[in-house]
Amino acid sequence: MKQSVRNPFVANSLILGIESSCDETAAALVRGGREILSSAVHSQAAIHAQWGGVVPEVAGRSHLQKIMPVIDQALLDAQVTLEDVDAIAVTTKPGLIGSLLIGVSAAKALAWVRGVPLLDIHHIEAHVYAATMEHEIGVYPCLALVVSGGHTALYRAESPLEMKVLATTRDDAAGEAFDKVAHILGLGYPGGPRVSKLAVDGDAQAFDFPRFRSKDGTPGFSFSGLKTAVLYQVRGQDARAPTPAPEDIPRRADVAASFEAAVVDVLIDETLRAAAREGLTTVLVAGGVACNSRLRREMALRADEVGVRALFPSPAYCTDNAVMIAGLGYEALAAGRTADLTLDAASR
Numbered sequence: 009m010k011q012s013v014r015n016p017f018v019a020n021s022l023i024l025g026i027e028s029s030c031d032e033t034a035a036a037l038v039r040g041g042r043e044i045l046s047s048a049v050h051s052q053a054a055i056h057a058q059w060g061g062v063v064p065e066v067a068g069r070s071h072l073q074k075i076m077p078v079i080d081q082a083l084l085d086a087q088v089t090l091e092d093v094d095a096i097a098v099t100t101k102p103g104l105i106g107s108l109l110i111g112v113s114a115a116k117a118l119a120w121v122r123g124v125p126l127l128d129i130h131h132i133e134a135h136v137y138a139a140t141m142e143h144e145i146g147v148y149p150c151l152a153l154v155v156s157g158g159h160t161a162l163y164r165a166e167s168p169l170e171m172k173v174l175a176t177t178r179d180d181a182a183g184e185a186f187d188k189v190a191h192i193l194g195l196g197y198p199g200g201p202r203v204s205k206l207a208v209d210g211d212a213q214a215f216d217f218p219r220f221r222s223k224d225g226t227p228g229f230s231f232s233g234l235k236t237a238v239l240y241q242v243r244g245q246d247a248r249a250p251t252p253a254p255e256d257i258p259r260r261a262d263v264a265a266s267f268e269a270a271v272v273d274v275l276i277d278e279t280l281r282a283a284a285r286e287g288l289t290t291v292l293v294a295g296g297v298a299c300n301s302r303l304r305r306e307m308a309l310r311a312d313e314v315g316v317r318a319l320f321p322s323p324a325y326c327t328d329n330a331v332m333i334a335g336l337g338y339e340a341l342a343a344g345r346t347a348d349l350t351l352d353a354a355s356r
């Protein structure tokens with residue numbers, strides 16, 4: 009359906025961002041790609057906790073209930089109305105298809121009603137953009153490490169909208185490894201923040217857990233061997249033995265700290281090696297695991313030692329949010345990359 013769209017691009021465009029790819033329903037208003045006016049997030053963590061992970065069907069239903077209230081909240085917090093919005097940016101991929109479609113449908117309906125451009129946003133590119141929003145401009149070209157529950161990969165980024173994959177994980181994502189180890193340690197879901205909190209009281213050198221490095225030196229990550237090592241440490245040689253009660257797990261904090269140190273070491277080693285290979289001196293670290301304080305601290309230190317600058321988003325913009333969607337939406341609008349009402353969602 010053809011529709012006349014007003015207002016192609018102005019320097020301080022106000023963008024409404026919408027995110028619903030996994031278990032957060034989020035909306036945000038950002039002006040000029042940087043000025044954050046509001047960020048509303050409804051987390052489904054409590055809903056999924058009873059299942060120990062995200063249940064797609066349950067996620068979709070919750071997004072449907074929350075999408076309009078969350079958008080209204082973001083508009084209210086920013087003290088603007090839909091009339092003030094110049095374009096609508098929405099995550100279309102990757103993610104849970106039923107969840108993505110709810111955000112995409114809402115964005116299309118609002119863009120149609122208002123006659124404003126629709127912007128097609130890639131969730132991973134948006135995570136990376138989040139690391140640039142609170143810093144000065146001029147970070148490109150750079151290396152980007154994305155560490156979330158669903159992804160662990162290194163990219164070479166020429167600009168906010170041009171990223172090339174350099175390395176990925178061969179098995180689990182880093183966040184997934186945190187979530188699985190949290191389960192082994194009886195910490196519940198979501199695991200990353202709980203493992204990290206327990207690790208504060210532990211000795212990171214107590215256990216020498218394996219750090220993956222490919223035999224032929226090709227770049228990439230792997231966390232399944234590490235997870236298995238933690239499992240054997242906690243349950244003994246019989247991995248099928250029943251999970252001990254959390255209070256019966258010996259040296260739980262030491263296990264958490266040693267596991268966290270192993271993940272962080274692998275992420276930093278691989279990232280700094282890739283930066284050297286690519287001749288890049290700026291590293292952007294993004295995604296939920298970028299909240300991890302050990303990763304933030306150690307990456308900053310070790311990058312500095314080799315003349316590399318490491319930039320992280322504030323913790324609130326590491327996990328899923330719509331600020332990053334509206335921010336990258338501004339770049340898409342500036343580049344003339346607008347979408348029409350045939351816009352669709354894709355799981356990958």
Ligand code: KG4
Nearest residue numbers: 156157158183200201296297299300327328
């Ligand atoms: O980016 P995100 O919100 O969702 C995805 O797109 O996957 O990332 C969520 C992941 C979860 O696996 C969670 O356990 C992990 O990020 N995470 C952390 C921390 N906070 C969140 N992992 C380690 N330390 C943390 N502080």
Ligand code: ZN
Nearest residue numbers: 135156327328
């Ligand atoms: Zn994410």
